[in-house]
Amino acid sequence: MPLPLYLLAMAVFAMGTSEFMLAGLLPDIASDLDVTVGTAGALTSAFAIGMIIGAPLVAALARNWSRRSSLLGFILAFAVTHAVGAITTSFPVLFATRVVAALANAGFLAIALTTATTLVSPDKKGRALAVLLSGTTVATIAGVPGGSVLGTLLGWRATFWAVAVLCLPAAIGILTGLPARQVQNDAADRPVLRAELAQLTGPRLILVMLLGALVNAATFGSFTFLAPVVTDTAGLGELWISAVLVLFGTGSFVGVTVAGRLSDQRPGLVIAVGGPLLLIGWPALAMLADKPVALLALVFVQGALSFALGSTLITRVLYEAAEAPTMAGSYATAALNVGAAVGPLVAATTLSTTAGNLGPLWASGIVTAVALLIAFPLRTVIADGRSIEVLR
Template identity: 85%
Template structure:
């Protein structure tokens, strides 16, 4: 894989740390800003909503900008948003900074996904996506748990300052490692914006976007509220939250790595094996959450399965949107974050019910079940390799 791809992954690491870090900081933020944990959880949805709106909007605005300038600009705006977030004592202001950061993240990821696809041969999109998403999975392994420990020791604001600091080397890497181009090459002779937007009328593209959104909704529904499960249901100390996040991150890295090898040619295998296992895993985690060993083992397994399925479905989005070379990345980003926005919002409504902290885990199981019910009768379509081949 080319070096610029790894430089993009470094920036994704900084942004992934920010996107996921609230899972370990929600109780601290809620206490400091005098809101409930459920209300604080809306910050995750705010980020995701910003990503949904920002992905196509920023992709359109940056469509004719120089690629390196677009990526660098988005990283710098992301840095500024975290600086403001770290300094505020107002929940509405913090909410606003999350939306701005999400817009920058969405623009960056949309351009980066498109850029990554152009850096490799046409049949290696899955592997390129795996490298890019490795920035997110490394964030869950190192960045997010590290942020959780930092937050536990120095307060949640220290984590925001740390993310802002990480953006600096990411920006330098983009400036020095990504080639400067007057106009992105694919835009010079490529389809018009109208033609690219028309790709959204394709039923196959809509199908894989919906499935990707559902799987990601299940992932974020539980991941966002994992901290109370560790401390309240399992009865462990706050520092054990970091252990759970590390295990989830290691699992996600394993899932993306495996999917990167299979999603180009054997997506059906990933979906047929991983889907039912993921469906079983969320209820199992809800039932066994009060047993620390089982809790940590299942967190690892669910991280693996969630990211294996999610990254495979997003790779399918890039293949199905091949006729939209500058907008395909925004479609993939929007699908991911529709799920990331909806999952925590749905899960938050269960926290005040009889199931309490386990509500998000049951919600995740339900969302995966819906995805499988949709996918099963259309499984040959979902599993089609490179958009046209049907894998046996």
């Protein structure tokens, strides 16, 4: 894989750390800025909504810029918003920085997903995507726990500063490692925006976007509420929360890496094998969560299966949207973040049921089942993108 691809992954690592780090910082932010924890939690929603709206919007606005300039501008904007967030004493200002950061993140990821596929041969899109998304999985392994520790030792503002600093080497790498001639779009050959948006009416593209969103909803629905499962259900100490999150992140890294080698040529195999295993894993985790050894093992396995299946489906989005070269990445980004936003909301409704802390795990199983029920009769479409006659 080419070096510029790893530079893009470094930027995705910084952005992924920012997206997930608030889970351990909200109490300190609420206390410092004199708001409730519930109000501070709106920062997470603001980021997710900004990502969903920002992906297609910012990609459309930036489609006439060179990709290198766009990527550089977005990551510098991301760094600046975190510097402002680190020094503000106003919650509304901090809220605004999260919205702007989400827009920058969405724009960067949308363009990076498309750029990554231009840096490799056409038959290696899945492997390129795996390298890019490894930035997110490494963020869950190292960035988020590291940010939590840094916030505990030096305060939440130090974590914001750390993210801003992480953006700088990635920005330098993008500037020097992505020659403009290599990633500049040819305006003469580029489809008009209306033609690219028309791709969203394609049944195959809608199908893989829907499935990607459902799998991601199941993933983040459980990931968001793992902490009480660890401490209350399994009876482990609070320090184990970070360990479990790291284990989930390690599994996700393994899943993305393995699937990256299969999702180009054999996506059907990943879905046929990984889908049922993922479906079985969520209720198994719910039933065995009170046994620490089983909990730790299943968290790793579910992280691997979730990201293997999710990254394969997102790769299919890029394939199906190949005729929308400047917007394809935004479609993939939107699908990912619809799942990331909806999943926790659905999971949260189960916490007040008799299932309690285990509700999100059961909800993830149901969402995964829905995805597989949709995918099964259309598996040949997902696998190889052949004629859509089977849809009729």
